[in-house]
Amino acid sequence: MTPGATVEAAIGLLVDIEKRQAPADDIVATYFRRHRFAGSSDRAAISAHIYAVLRHRAMLDWWIERAGEGTRNDARPRLLAALVLVEGWTASEVRAACDGDRFRPRALSQPENAMVSSLAGRAIEHPDMPSPVRGNYPEWLGPHLAAALGSDLDREMAALNREAGLDLRVNPLKGVDRAEVRIALKRENVETELTPLSPLGLRVTERVPLGQLAAFRDGLIEVQDEGSQVAALLADARPGMRVVDFCAGAGGKTLALAGTMRNRGHLVACDVSAKRLERATERLRRAGASIVQRVPLANARDKWVKRHDATFDRVFVDAPCTGTGTWRRNPDAKWRLQPKDLVELPALQAEILDSAQRLVKPGGRLIYATCSLLREEDEAQVEAFLARYPLFDLVPAWRVWRDTIGGNAPEKAAMLRLSPARHGTDGFFVAVMERKPDPPKNQAFG
DSSP: OOHHHHHHHHHHHHHHHHHHOOOHHHHHHHHHHHOTTSOHHHHHHHHHHHHHHHHSHHHHHHHHHTTOTTOOSSHHHHHHHHHHHTSOOOHHHHHHHOSOOTTSOOOOOHHHHHHHHHHTTOOSOOTTOOHHHHHTSOGGGHHHHHHHHGGGHHHHHHHHTSOOOEEEEEOGGGTOOHHHHHHHHHHTTOOEEEOSSOTTEEEEOSOOOGGGOHHHHTTSEEEOOHHHHHHHHHTOOOTTOEEEETTOTTSHHHHHHHHHTTTOSEEEEEESOHHHHHHHHHHHHHHTOOSEEEEEOSSTTOHHHHHTTTOEEEEEEEOOOOOGGGTTTOGGGGGGOOTTHHHHHHHHHHHHHHHHGGGEEEEEEEEEEESOOOGGGTHHHHHHHHHHOTTEEEEOHHHHHHHHTOSOOSSOOSSEEEOHHHHSSOOEEEEEEEEOOOOOOOOOOO
C-alpha cells in the first residue's frame, strides 16, 4: 500500500470507530481480516495513524480549533494534524499522500492546506493547553480523576497516554516456571523482562506474532496485564477450594484462578453474557483448566445465586467499570464515557456486590476488583458495601500481599491501587473482604 492508501484506510477506520461506538481494536482487527492484501508494514502504518489520533485527540482538537475557519473536529482533520504533530510528516509529504488518486485521500482543501502548513514542525504540547487537553481526557472527568489521583494527576495521565507493553502470565498448570518459559520464548526470538510485581509475569517490549508462538499454542502463556495478574493472586484461591469468578467475561482471571488452585477444587465462571463465556472455551482447553464450570446468569440476582447461598470459599468480582485504568490499551474508550456512566456503573457495581456476597460462606472472602482509577468505583464502593454488610471485614491488602505473593506490597494500604506511572501496570484496584465466622452455637447443659 502507498503511504496515501494507509492514510485513507485509517481515516475510514476512525470514522467507523466514532460511528459504531465499538472498541477500536475490534474494528481494526476485523478490517485486517477482511483485507489480507495489507502486509505487516501496512498494518503497522494504519495502526500507528489510528492510535496517534486516539491517544492525542484532545491536543489535536486544540490545535485544529486554532487553525481558523473551515476546519472541524472529526476523523480527517484529526488525522492530518496527527501526521505532522505526532508522526513528524512534512506538509509536502501530507500533500503528496493526499492527491485524490485511487485509494488515496482527496486533495487538501484550502483550509486543510493552511492548517497542515501552520502545524508542520511544531511540538504537539503547548504551554497554553489546559490540563484536560494536555492529559488527553474528557474535561468533565477532570474533578473525578483529581479526587482520586491528587498531585499525581498529570503524571498518571501522561503514563496512560503511552502505549503499554505486552504482559504474559506463565501458566503453572503446564508444570513450567517463569525461567523455563522465558528460555522457551528466547528460542523463538522473543525477548522478555520479568515483571516486578507478579511472580508469574513476563513483559514483551516489542510486537510479536503471538498466535504463531509454540509457547502460546501449547498453553504455557496467556496474555494478562501485570495488574490483573496481581488481582487474581490476591484472591488466594487455593487447591481444593470452591471459588466463583462472578463476572468472568472471556475468562482471563478464571484461568489465573485455576492456576493458583492447581486444577484441584471447583471453579465456577459466571457472566450475564453466554457469548463471552463461550469465547473462553478455547482458552480453557489450551491452558488445561479442567475444573471450570461455566454458568451464564440472567442477571446479577439470578436464582443460581440463591441456590448456592454461603457455599464458596472465594468469590471474585471483577466488576464492570469505566475502564479508566486501561486507557494505555484502549484510548478510544475515554471518549465514549458520559457523565451518566458515573451514576449508572457504581449503581450496577453495588447491585453485583449485594448479590455476590450471598455466595460467600462464613470465613470466606469476597474480592472486589476494577480496572478503574476513580474513587466512586473503588474505595467509595467498598466503604459503602462494608456499611451495608457489617458481617464483612476489610482484610488489609498489604497483609494479603504478604501472605500470597510474599514480601512487601508496593504500598502499605488497606486497599490496593496500582497505576501506570507508579507501578508500570494498568490502573487496577483490589479490596479483599472476609465474612466473619458464624458464632459458636450455644452448648446445652444438663
